[in-house]
Amino acid sequence: MATMREPRFKLSRRLGVNIYGHPKAMKRFETTNTRKKKISDYGMHLIEKQKLKAYYGVLEKQFSRYVKAAMKNKEASGSSLLKILECRLDNVVYRIGFANSIRQARQMVSHGLILVNGKKLDIPSYEVQVGDVVSLKEKHRQNEMFSNNFMNLSTFNVPYIEKNPDEFSGKLLRLPNIDEIPIKVNEVAVIEFYSK
Known part of the structure; x- marks a missing residue:
């Protein structure tokens, strides 16, 4: 499985956004970014694309496939792209x-710690469908780190996912609306980048 190997904090500083959510990621941003360069339209589109790729941890080949699929969709391509990425x-x-x-x-x-509708699934790019129940395997529910994360992480209380604390599971109720996705990115610029 291919993964992004670039230094995470350095990438966050270059893009000007704390992509990974780590408190120290932007620590040196103010001191290293004193000179402002004028960014061309192409540069702006490229940065937006890189933000989205870095946030979801998707490499170029797979990302371009998602963009092509979003462009074929009947709804707006930008929101369709974000929905595809959110349903990974x-x-x-x-x-x-x-x-x-x-x-x-x-x-x-x-x-292999995750079950989808009761079946083990070990493909991170699998597209979760509306109504699918994603749960943690029974033997890993006692793991302190996983249980603490599940019970205490209120980072994302998104309305399109229903959490069930008793079953250690979550259900995708519906596809997300564009304003419910908790990332700041100009998805139209990403589509325009690939349209050129």
């Missing part, structure tokens, strides 16, 4: 609260 299994695991980062969620999925 690793992201849903993160939104439910099993993991404190998308990277950790991806590792949990790859190691």
Whole structure:
């Protein structure tokens, strides 16, 4: 499985956004970014694309496939792209609260700790469908880190995912609306980047 190997904090500072949610990620941003460069339209589109790729941890080949699929969709391409990315299994695991980062969620999925509708699934890019129940395997529910994350992480209380604390699970109720997705990105600029 291909993964992004670039230094995370450095990437966050370059893009000007704390992509990974770590409190120290932007610590040196003010001191290193004293000279403001004028950014061209192409540069702005590129930065927006890189933000989205870095946030979801998707590499270029897979990301361009998602963009092509979004462009074929009948609804607005930008919102369609975000919905596709939000419905990835690793992201849903993160939104439910099993993991404190998308990277950790991806590792949990790859190691077979996650069940979808009661069946083990170890493909992080699997597209979760509306009505699917994503849960943690029974033997891992006593793990202190996972249970603490699930019970205490209120990072994302998104309205399109219903958490069930008794079953250690979450259910995708519906596709998210564009304003409910908790990331700040200009998705139209991303589509325009690929339209050129």
